[in-house]
Amino acid sequence: xxxPSGLSINFVSLALNKDQRRPMTTxxxxxxxxxxxATTVSNVLSGKGSVSATTRARVLKYVRELEYQPNLxxxxxIKGRTGVIGLILSGVDNPFYxxxxxIVERLAYAxxxxxxxxxxxxxxQVGQKMLKDLILRQVDGILITTWTEKQIMHVIxxxxxxxxxxxxxxxxxxxxxYVAIDLESxxxxxxxxxxxxxxxxxxxxxxxNRDGSSAHEQRVAxxxxxxxxxxxxxxxxxxxxGRSSMEGGKTxxxxxxxxxxxxxxxxxTNDAMAIGAMAAAWxxxxxxxxxxxxxGLDDVTLAKYVVPPLTTVAIDKEAIxxxxxxxxLDAINGQEAVSPPPLSPTLVIRGSTGPxxx
Amino acid sequence: xxxPSGLSINFVSLALNKDQRRPMTTxxxxxxxxxxxATTVSNVLSGKGSVSATTRARVLKYVRELEYQPNLxxxxxIKGRTGVIGLILSGVDNPFYxxxxxIVERLAYAxxxxxxxxxxxxxxQVGQKMLKDLILRQVDGILITTWTEKQIMHVIxxxxxxxxxxxxxxxxxxxxxYVAIDLESxxxxxxxxxxxxxxxxxxxxxxxNRDGSSAHEQRVAxxxxxxxxxxxxxxxxxxxxGRSSMEGGKTxxxxxxxxxxxxxxxxxTNDAMAIGAMAAAWxxxxxxxxxxxxxGLDDVTLAKYVVPPLTTVAIDKEAIxxxxxxxxLDAINGQEAVSPPPLSPTLVIRGSTGPxxx
DNA sequence: CTGAAAGCGCTAACAT
DNA sequence: ATGTTAGCGCTTTCAG
Numbered sequence: 001x002x003x004p005s006g007l008s009i010n011f012v013s014l015a016l017n018k019d020q021r022r023p024m025t026t027x028x029x030x031x032x033x034x035x036x037x038a039t040t041v042s043n044v045l046s047g048k049g050s051v052s053a054t055t056r057a058r059v060l061k062y063v064r065e066l067e068y069q070p071n072l073x074x075x076x077x078i079k080g081r082t083g084v085i086g087l088i089l090s091g092v093d094n095p096f097y098x099x100x101x102x103i104v105e106r107l108a109y110a111x112x113x114x115x116x117x118x119x120x121x122x123x124x125q126v127g128q129k130m131l132k133d134l135i136l137r138q139v140d141g142i143l144i145t146t147w148t149e150k151q152i153m154h155v156i157x158x159x160x161x162x163x164x165x166x167x168x169x170x171x172x173x174x175x176x177x178y179v180a181i182d183l184e185s186x187x188x189x190x191x192x193x194x195x196x197x198x199x200x201x202x203x204x205x206x207x208x209n210r211d212g213s214s215a216h217e218q219r220v221a222x223x224x225x226x227x228x229x230x231x232x233x234x235x236x237x238x239x240x241x242g243r244s245s246m247e248g249g250k251t252x253x254x255x256x257x258x259x260x261x262x263x264x265x266x267x268x269t270n271d272a273m274a275i276g277a278m279a280a281a282w283x284x285x286x287x288x289x290x291x292x293x294x295x296g297l298d299d300v301t302l303a304k305y306v307v308p309p310l311t312t313v314a315i316d317k318e319a320i321x322x323x324x325x326x327x328x329l330d331a332i333n334g335q336e337a338v339s340p341p342p343l344s345p346t347l348v349i350r351g352s353t354g355p356x357x358x
Numbered sequence: 359x360x361x362p363s364g365l366s367i368n369f370v371s372l373a374l375n376k377d378q379r380r381p382m383t384t385x386x387x388x389x390x391x392x393x394x395x396a397t398t399v400s401n402v403l404s405g406k407g408s409v410s411a412t413t414r415a416r417v418l419k420y421v422r423e424l425e426y427q428p429n430l431x432x433x434x435x436i437k438g439r440t441g442v443i444g445l446i447l448s449g450v451d452n453p454f455y456x457x458x459x460x461i462v463e464r465l466a467y468a469x470x471x472x473x474x475x476x477x478x479x480x481x482x483q484v485g486q487k488m489l490k491d492l493i494l495r496q497v498d499g500i501l502i503t504t505w506t507e508k509q510i511m512h513v514i515x516x517x518x519x520x521x522x523x524x525x526x527x528x529x530x531x532x533x534x535x536y537v538a539i540d541l542e543s544x545x546x547x548x549x550x551x552x553x554x555x556x557x558x559x560x561x562x563x564x565x566x567n568r569d570g571s572s573a574h575e576q577r578v579a580x581x582x583x584x585x586x587x588x589x590x591x592x593x594x595x596x597x598x599x600g601r602s603s604m605e606g607g608k609t610x611x612x613x614x615x616x617x618x619x620x621x622x623x624x625x626x627t628n629d630a631m632a633i634g635a636m637a638a639a640w641x642x643x644x645x646x647x648x649x650x651x652x653x654g655l656d657d658v659t660l661a662k663y664v665v666p667p668l669t670t671v672a673i674d675k676e677a678i679x680x681x682x683x684x685x686x687l688d689a690i691n692g693q694e695a696v697s698p699p700p701l702s703p704t705l706v707i708r709g710s711t712g713p714x715x716x
Numbered sequence: 717c718t719g720a721a722a723g724c725g726c727t728a729a730c731a732t
Numbered sequence: 733a734t735g736t737t738a739g740c741g742c743t744t745t746c747a748g
Binding site: 051 | 718724
């Protein structure tokens with residue numbers, strides 16, 4: 001064989017097919033070695049039944065020697081449980097979702113669950129197929145964190161598969177457990193903060209297209225409540241769609257800021273859009289917070305590092321997801337899953353908001 | 359039962375245990391309904407064997423009526439293949455990894471593979487256990503994108519499990535397929551760019567602790583090559599550890615910039631650290647790029663949105679991961695997995711670098 | 717305390 | 733073209 005220069009044999013690996021690889025040692029292998037039956041080995045391993053100390057020791061010895069590893073697939077088949085859950089996420093360029101995955105994976109593993117993450121990129125078919133695939137793979141439950149096609153919800157419901165919602169409750173069947181956040185008070189907090197800084201001409205960037213959502217509507221509603229308290233109301237032209245993404249937030253901010261009478265402060269209903277808005281402000285030569293205040297909602301890790309650091313309404317992802325996992329586990333175990341009362345967000349003041357100077 | 363005010367019965371879900379739920383319809387159910395045997399149903403479904411058009415139609419009819427869904431767990435058990443791969447990631451606050459997961463999930467699914475993401479948070483034990491769990495769950499292969507304990511590598515090697523490395527090749531057994539990037543030329547590009555802007559006093563933020571890595575060393579080496587070409591060399595005090603994270607980058611930049619003779623430009627060996635460095639500069643009242651130029655490496659999505667937009671050396675994640683998945687698939691199928699020649703990064707000039715004004 | 721037998725849902729020889 | 737048999741690796745009654 002002839003190699004392009006620079007490529008050595010190191011760069012080649014003649015892999016072994018599954019059948020060519022050394023077969024895993026099974027429970028039978030160690031049963032034979034220990035001179036007992038598979039049942040006994042199983043009992044030793046599971047701690048059920050009762051086995052004499054002697055045989056237990058002998059079995060364990062071979063377990064070690066033969067480096068036995070239980071085959072979780074076989075176990076899943078017989079138990080009717082895989083110990084895997086599905087996680088449904090949105091695929092927009094939003095750091096929030098990235099953080100969600102990591103947290104969920106860790107929390108789930110802590111209770112013995114692995115997760116298949118399914119990222120829905122818009123309304124494509126791929127995501128929907130991936131979701132069905134989750135069912136074929138016998139996941140024990142599903143955690144939904146974003147808008148999901150009604151049809152899919154029905155399939156899941158028909159399967160009577162345990163489901164928990166969080167961050168997003170649109171089109172959720174009434175009976176589905178849900179970990180709620182008081183998003184309306186989140187919007188209120190944002191509004192009050194801006195108002196207290198003297199801003200009176202306020203813009204909003206939110207997510208409002210058809211698959212958009214009460215989750216964002218609530219934030220806006222809370223914001224409007226704050227305005228009402230000051231006898232103000234939101235000018236519809238100052239409410240723009242940012243599609244939940246950084247890019248969308250940037251575009252929306254452009255529209256807002258190039259109007260004849262631009263706002264002096266903007267509430268973006270999530271941090272991704274807020275960060276996009278900051279980028280737009282920079283392009284327009286606006287300095288934050290001198291010329292424009294921006295407040296987000298979520299408190300993603302990144303918020304601390306953007307310039308200037310983003311003032312935002314923080315939601316406790318960790319707490320919410322931890323609740324969600326617990327709920328899902330209860331549902332999987334056939335226990336009553338009681339949704340907790342809504343969690344309250346908190347205001348985190350950093351550098352992207354300041355007094356109104358106009 | 360008594361409910362806190364505001365909570366309605368909607369918030370409760372009495373879940374069904376697995377055993378209580380309607381059992382899935384199996385291949386036998388539809389065999390019985392269609393008056394054939396399970397084998398025939400299997401043949402119809404797989405398209406193997408041969409079945410008369412009539413029975414095929416009849417079987418298919420019941421498949422639809424009874425809403426048959428194949429149980430992939432059972433299939434996995436008999437096939438000795440799960441169609442699942444493991445993905446090993448680092449858990450630092452680096453947007454790069456988030457993007458990696460999403461891309462891998464999509465690319466993998468396109469070739470019929472699902473992925474179990476395993477985030478290694480430092481050198482904790484949890485990550486290592488999760489990794490072993492991957493094996494118990496019979497993943498078909500593993501894609502490693504970050505530093506991994508040698509011991510684990512040995513376990514995997516012992517299992518003769520297909521493995522592919524990318525982005526990171528430290529401690530990689532020589533025979534493991536690897537998708538390489540020419541990181542050294544990446545560092546060179548960064549250095550040349552800074553030099554061409556007139557900067558002569560340069561700082562570097564990189565990842566250098568023990569589990570750090572040739573992956574970052576290469577970047578620094580390339581950078582130093584650029585310096586050498588100009589008869590310059592890197593002052594060791596201007597090389598700081600940023601631990602690959604935004605926080606680390608920020609801390610490192612602080613150290614760099616508070617020195618008696620601070621650099622006029624900084625090369626951070628990844629975008630996360632570069633973004634952290636930008637935050638540090640802001641805190642110190644330095645304006646970018648007027649007072650300080652910063653260049654990163656990776657080109658994460660976020661780079662376009664930070665203020666000012668980050669100049670960086672882009673690596674084509676999509677291409678690399680696509681190669682990696684292909685390699686892994688080859689390895690799984692027992693085919694020769696030939697590592698491609700190293701891919702070249704490219705310079706993307708945005709707003710965080712400018713002429714040296716001192 | 718240990719073993720025999722059955723079966724989870726599916727597929728793959730090997731008949732017929 | 734269809735059916736029979738056996739088995740993937742494990743657990744779970746139920747006997748002994």
